[in-house]
Amino acid sequence: MTKIQKLLVANRGEIALRIMRTAREMGIRTVAIYSEADRQSLHVRYADEAVCVGPAPSSESYLRADVIIEACQKLGVDAIHPGYGFLSENAGFASAVRRAGLIFVGPSPESIEVMGSKLAAKAAVAAYHIPMVPGTPEAITDREAAKKTAAQIGYPILIKASAGGGGKGMRIVEREEDFDEGMERAVSEATSAFGDGSVFIEKYVTSPRHVEIQVLGDQHGNIIHLFERECSIQRRHQKVVEEAPSSVLTPEIRAEMGRCAVEVARACGYYGAGTVEFIVDDQLNFYFLEMNTRLQVEHPVTEQITGIDLVKQMIYIAEGKPLDIKQEDLKINGHAIEIRVYAEDPANNFLPDVGTLETYVRPQGNGIRVDDGFEQGMSIPIYYDPMIAKLVTTGATREEAIEKMIRAIDEYRITGVQTTLPFCRFVMEHHAFRSGQFDTHFVNHYFTPDQ
Numbered sequence: 001m002t003k004i005q006k007l008l009v010a011n012r013g014e015i016a017l018r019i020m021r022t023a024r025e026m027g028i029r030t031v032a033i034y035s036e037a038d039r040q041s042l043h044v045r046y047a048d049e050a051v052c053v054g055p056a057p058s059s060e061s062y063l064r065a066d067v068i069i070e071a072c073q074k075l076g077v078d079a080i081h082p083g084y085g086f087l088s089e090n091a092g093f094a095s096a097v098r099r100a101g102l103i104f105v106g107p108s109p110e111s112i113e114v115m116g117s118k119l120a121a122k123a124a125v126a127a128y129h130i131p132m133v134p135g136t137p138e139a140i141t142d143r144e145a146a147k148k149t150a151a152q153i154g155y156p157i158l159i160k161a162s163a164g165g166g167g168k169g170m171r172i173v174e175r176e177e178d179f180d181e182g183m184e185r186a187v188s189e190a191t192s193a194f195g196d197g198s199v200f201i202e203k204y205v206t207s208p209r210h211v212e213i214q215v216l217g218d219q220h221g222n223i224i225h226l227f228e229r230e231c232s233i234q235r236r237h238q239k240v241v242e243e244a245p246s247s248v249l250t251p252e253i254r255a256e257m258g259r260c261a262v263e264v265a266r267a268c269g270y271y272g273a274g275t276v277e278f279i280v281d282d283q284l285n286f287y288f289l290e291m292n293t294r295l296q297v298e299h300p301v302t303e304q305i306t307g308i309d310l311v312k313q314m315i316y317i318a319e320g321k322p323l324d325i326k327q328e329d330l331k332i333n334g335h336a337i338e339i340r341v342y343a344e345d346p347a348n349n350f351l352p353d354v355g356t357l358e359t360y361v362r363p364q365g366n367g368i369r370v371d372d373g374f375e376q377g378m379s380i381p382i383y384y385d386p387m388i389a390k391l392v393t394t395g396a397t398r399e400e401a402i403e404k405m406i407r408a409i410d411e412y413r414i415t416g417v418q419t420t421l422p423f424c425r426f427v428m429e430h431h432a433f434r435s436g437q438f439d440t441h442f443v444n445h446y447f448t449p450d451q
């Protein structure tokens with residue numbers, strides 16, 4: 001066991017601040033990294049020490065693994081927390097951190113590697129009888145054979161890039177006559193996007209819900225799940241509204257999905273915080289899709305209903321501590337909803353809107369959590385994800401969480417940039433959302449930009 005005394009957070013914005021807050025509660029000293037564009041940002045001011053890692057573009061700063069590791073050695077840092085995005089699912093970085101004698105607050109490079117390839121993930125899981133959509137277990141090498149398999153599976157099918165994920169590198173093929181062209185395009189897109197043209201086929205589940213299970217594993221083989229998050233309200237594979245628990249799962253299906261998620265984690269010897277993604281069809285059948293080996297943006301809704309601080313657990317696990325939480329001790333307490341507040345203009349096809357937060361007043365009160373990285377007067381840098389904040393409300397019931405969300409959105413005062421707040425309010429008021437009857441096509445179905 002190694003007690004971490006000094007932690008470098010290799011990230012920026014709200015997640016960097018969020019991680020540093022937990023570290024501070026644990027008596028751990030914090031080091032921030034920042035690009036020249038983030039010199040004045042909050043996470044830099046909050047940290048005990050801060051290091052400029054380069055110019056604004058991420059490739060020259062937040063992705064500079066060598067500069068980040070060098071900074072650790074210079075400052076006597078023990079561990080690095082990668083947050084999400086940037087280097088958080090980069091097996092090479094996790095290995096380099098290890099080789100430098102530092103602790104990577106995350107899973108092993110091997111787990112990151114396996115789960116980074118959709119096919120390797122499916123192969124690792126195959127022996128565990130986890131429901132997966134019908135499809136080809138291997139990358140397509142023989143197109144005629146693949147065409148036969150597609151006919152057996154039945155159209156529509158999805159052609160997916162093995163190196164893809166998060167919706168990138170997926171093509172729907174509705175009919176057999178479109179197969180050849182669909183395959184051509186899928187391979188060329190995967191080759192240009194990921195440098196890896198290997199693709200596989202799956203039966204397309206037409207109106208799925210996106211439900212994911214949070215798992216926590218320690219370095220002694222203990223793995224638990226912390227129930228599900230529903231993330232079906234997405235726009236172009238960018239989640240906008242997430243909630244925990246899901247409004248459709250029954251206790252039986254929840255327990256079964258949780259068991260499967262733990263088995264997926266076990267299949268790759270997982271430790272740390274991870275998320276197992278499923279899609280759920282309208283008959284409430286669920287299918288394993290992929291595993292994310294990072295802390296996710298939407299992790300707060302899980303924290304709110306379980307009372308577990310996931311960053312604290314990640315740090316304990318990285319220190320080699322055995323989990324001090326038993327599965328049977330975990331209960332769902334209440335309902336939490338998160339909306340992501342982006343500096344984007346819903347009336348202008350959600351284009352990023354640059355500008356300065358002339359007014360920035362957060363909502364407050366019982367059941368309101370705001371994870372953000374900005375103060376009034378700050379401008380939104382154009383170089384990074386334009387997320388301003390995550391607004392999380394927690395109520396005893398889903399209805400109460402929705403009421404709180406509507407009240408909080410109305411209290412949130414932001415001028416100087418357009419934001420997605422009006423769109424989120426539209427969702428909270430919509431009968432399809434309120435009744436729980438929605439799927440991943442919600443935004444396309446119900447939101448026309450001129451509204």
Ligand SMILES: Nc1ncc2cc(-c3cccc4ccccc34)c(N3CC[C@@H](N)C3)nc2n1
Nearest residue numbers: 133158165166167202203204205208210289440
């Ligand atoms: N066989 C099969 N059928 C339906 C699917 C539906 C999704 C999906 C999941 C979540 C949101 C979506 C929005 C539009 C289109 C698809 C989705 C999906 N995803 C999207 C990103 C990655 N997590 C995998 N895979 C699917 N696979």
Ligand SMILES: [Ca+2]
Nearest residue numbers: 165166290292
């Ligand atoms: Ca993913």
